[in-house]
Amino acid sequence: MRANSGLFRRTVAVGALSVSGLTLVTLTPTSAAGTVWDNASRVSASAASVSPLSGVNVLGWGFDEPWAITADGTHVWVANRGKSVTEISASTGTLVKVIRGARYGLNGSLSITSAGAHIWVANPNGQSVTELSASTGDLVKVIRGSSYGFHDPWAVTTDGTDIWVTNASSVTELSASTGALVRVIRGSSYGFDDPDSVTSDGTHIWVVNDGNSVTELSASTGALVKVISGSNYDFDGPSGITVASTHIWVANTDGQSVTEFPAS
Numbered sequence: 001m002r003a004n005s006g007l008f009r010r011t012v013a014v015g016a017l018s019v020s021g022l023t024l025v026t027l028t029p030t031s032a033a034g035t036v037w038d039n040a041s042r043v044s045a046s047a048a049s050v051s052p053l054s055g056v057n058v059l060g061w062g063f064d065e066p067w068a069i070t071a072d073g074t075h076v077w078v079a080n081r082g083k084s085v086t087e088i089s090a091s092t093g094t095l096v097k098v099i100r101g102a103r104y105g106l107n108g109s110l111s112i113t114s115a116g117a118h119i120w121v122a123n124p125n126g127q128s129v130t131e132l133s134a135s136t137g138d139l140v141k142v143i144r145g146s147s148y149g150f151h152d153p154w155a156v157t158t159d160g161t162d163i164w165v166t167n168a169s170s171v172t173e174l175s176a177s178t179g180a181l182v183r184v185i186r187g188s189s190y191g192f193d194d195p196d197s198v199t200s201d202g203t204h205i206w207v208v209n210d211g212n213s214v215t216e217l218s219a220s221t222g223a224l225v226k227v228i229s230g231s232n233y234d235f236d237g238p239s240g241i242t243v244a245s246t247h248i249w250v251a252n253t254d255g256q257s258v259t260e261f262p263a264s
Helices: none
Strands: 015-019 022-026 066-071 075-080 084-089 095-100 111-115 118-123 128-133 139-144 155-158 162-166 170-175 181-186 197-200 204-209 213-218 224-228 238-244 247-252 257-262
Touching: 075 111, 118 155, 162 197, 204 238, 213 238
Parallel strands: 066 111, 111 155, 155 197, 197 238
Antiparallel strands: 015 022, 066 075, 075 084, 084 095, 111 118, 118 128, 128 139, 155 162, 162 170, 170 181, 197 204, 204 213, 213 224, 238 247, 247 257
16 A cells, blocks of 8 residues: 555654754654654753764754665665655664755655665656665666656665566566666556565565555566465555565555465
8 A cells, every 4th residue: 555645654752862952853663563652762851961872863864754775785775755865884873975966866765775786766756766876875877768667666676687666557677787678567467556565586576566466577577477366365455575585475554464475
């Protein structure tokens, strides 16, 4: 189920930290269920000095509706819907840089993935995909144009060779090494219906559809393998998908459940 950016799904509690006379607002999750937030530490705003709270970094990090996250082994990359990407050191948790500016084409970014030397960001509001250098954070290119078939590009993943981007009723395949278009996959037989998430096991591509189904594609050819649906799968507002060993796992937002099935 595609998220409504105008709705908040959690109740939050606001805490305050005083650091060198500057008050910072912090929100810290404590509920595993994700329904209630509270402060990890309660600190008086008038305190003269405060020990840093692990994992709490607020101002200057560029976080603006952080929506998606990935890692390349060295850095952690956070896609913010507010037209930026935050790069963090994976070993220390310190800020490396905030990537923003019109030339990057970041616009309502909802998904991000790492593929070798590059970082790929899907921009549904910009009808584009942004490619960054994983080593420097520099812009490689902004990929856009009617030939790519981008229409509300929502989710992005890689199989190690190519980049796969979901659109409202299609999937765009790009070369991970060059960014060149490989193909646009579309047609009623694929069952694409506002896909929310996509993943790969290296051999197949798995696309979660809003219409309570999962589309399986061949990673090598893009050909349809099957559309998986039916009451026995209990898909109910599926919104997330991942691969673990030989099984596929699907998160069902409306059904408050997870569906597991074999990858082959």
